[in-house]
Amino acid sequence: MTVKLKVNGTVHEVDADPATPLLYVLREDLELNAAKYGCGLGQCGSCMVLVDGEATLSCVVPILALAEREITTLESLGTQDDPAPIQSAFIELQAAQCGYCIPGMMMSAQALLQRNAAPSDQEIRDALRTNLCRCGTHMRILAAIRRAGEMMSAQAPANRRAG
Amino acid sequence: MRIRFLALIAVALAGAAGAFALVWRPAMPAQAEAQSFDPALIAKGRELAAVGNCIACHTVPGGEAFAGGLAIPTPFGTIHSTNITPDRETGIGVWSLAAFTRSMREGVDRAGNHLYPAFPYDHYRLVSHADNEALYAYLMTRTPVRQDALPNDLVFPLGFRPLIAGWKLLFLEPAGFMPDPAKSDEWNRGAYLAEGLGHCGGCHTPRNGLGAQIADQHFDGGEAEGWHAYAINANSPAPIPWDRDALAFYLRHGWHEVHGVSRGPMAEVTGNLGGLPDSDIEAIAVYVADVMGEPSPERRQQAERLREEVGGPERTGGDADTLAVPPDVAGMPGAALYAAACATCHESGRPLPYGGLDFRLSTAVNADNPQNIVTVTLFGLPPADGEASSVMPGFAGALDDRQVADVLAYMRARFSSGTAWPDVAEMTRRTRSGEHKVVVRPSDGIERAPLNVGVEVGP
Secondary structure, eight states, X not given: OEEEXXXXXXXXXXXXXXXXXXXXXXXXXXOOOSSOOXXXXXXXXXXXXXXXXXXXXXXXXXXXXXXXXXXXXXXXTOOSSSOOHHHHHHHHTTOOSSOTTHHHHHHHHHHHHHHOSSOOHHHHHHHTTTOOOSSOOHXXXXXXXXXXXXXXXXXXXXXXXXX | OHHHHHHHHHHXXXXXXXXHHHHOOOOOOOOOSOOOOOHHHHHHHHHHHHHHTHHHHSBOTTSOTTXXXXXXXXXXXXXXXXXXXXOTTTSSTTOOHHHHHHHHHHOBOTTSOBOOTTSOHHHHTTSOHHHHHHHHHHHHTSOXXXXXXXXXXXXXXXXXXXXXXXXXXXXOOOSSOOOOTTSOHHHHHHHHHHXXXXXXXXXXSOBOTTSOBOGGGTTXXXXXXXXXXXXXXXXXXXXXXXOHHHHHHHXXXXXXXXXXXXXXXXXHHHHHHTTSOHHHHHHHHHHHHHHHOOOOXXXXXXXXXXXXXXXXXXXXXXXXXXXXXXXXXXXXXHHHHIIIIIHHHHTSOOOTTTSOOOGGGOHHHHSSOOHHHHHHHHHOBOOOTTSOOOOBOOOTTTOOHHHHHHHHHHHHHHXXXXXXXXXXXXXXXXXHHTSSOOOOOOOOOTTSOOOOOSOOOOO
């Protein structure tokens, strides 16, 4: 069965069971591999994407729930040559170790910063409550998100990257 | 004529004197500084404060413990909890033990003002003098926090505190716990804790139009911070009836294999009870199980069937496709959503508290009021900070109101024999928007200020 999905601004027709979790379609059909498969139970956050700007766990959301919705993955935020603030900040502060959780961390942070570019540490911790990291880079992740918020505030008038 | 006039004046004066006697309470003298307390008494007070769940109302999420200021929505407007740290100016630092005891038993502050019954003195009146002494010792040895109480925002004319005296005249029973000599000591201990400091009825008993608990509907189900507090009497909607052992396990651990995990305000209650001795937990369980009563033979049979079904081979399949679902239910619009979003955890066969509950056992799915399952579907179960806990992702970002209603309609049809819930989409809209205020917190313990991960709304 064909399902229409709007991912990163482009409408894709995907031939899949409507009950398929979004993550599988992103990775296997659309070859967007930033979102990771971690637990498959919506508990680790490595599969995080944005749906209409809200951080959403793609491993537990079936594609049939997402018709007409704006799905945003990390790939659309920036490129290697022209990284988005959240990506630049993670690079600048070297906030990744193994890196597996980082795309999910970035997407949770992106959803937060789009609402509030100057969050308190408590607000960052709350927003990333369900993003797990086993390497222990949490303090650098917090710093990177604060830095990304500053960068986003600085470039806000141009509104360069509306997620 | 003249005599009649004098008589009228006399009656009016007597009336005024009566009203004055009813309403007026004296201020109590300020307590001198530098009290010291026996550490054993403080430790006992800590346990009792956990039973009373004092921290839940007297702490703003993320703020200083016991410093007050939490906005408590009531049908009569918003009440802000007060600072019960021993700060001498903004807290209860100048309260004597006598003033503290009077507040617990009569709902009057040190200065003589009547307190609103959001402070559950209709229960705390049962607390013994010895226990009040321990609670006092515990609270007076907390860190003082300077934080003024916020003004309440109540509908006219309830801002006028002397009216509370009238409420007390109607609804407040005399202080002191009267044991039932026909029952065991354990039962009486449980009744003392559950009806007194534990104030179970504060949430689990419905209230009348004046906000007082309806005496003849004891434990028949009520509301707490936007959650439905299930009936915990003979009308309990649990698919498998509670018994003493299940209650004790649940109160001790915050979950039970055939009932699920505690959540919402109850998660704080079970989190706090963690510090209590087993004997007190057992006593509460004995008392509440007795209030629930023996299930009818029919209900017991149903429960036995359900136990076999749930423990049977159907459960071990771990795949939604292997379960027998009637075709009319399988064809419902929520079926595919359920299979992808819910079944991965809830049919995984992974044991509680980390796996999802089999919905055939779910009180939320079997209750007539769907508020709690709407809330959990939207906001999930937030993990506790720094300790292992159950966790469920919220689906507010992924599912719209119609989709939530569809998936819940499917679950109701498939896992409950109850009739379909009306207007779930509208309830979902109101819960999502904050029009219906609901507080969703992790199940942290007593010293940690809880966070609300539900929708943030103004006071």
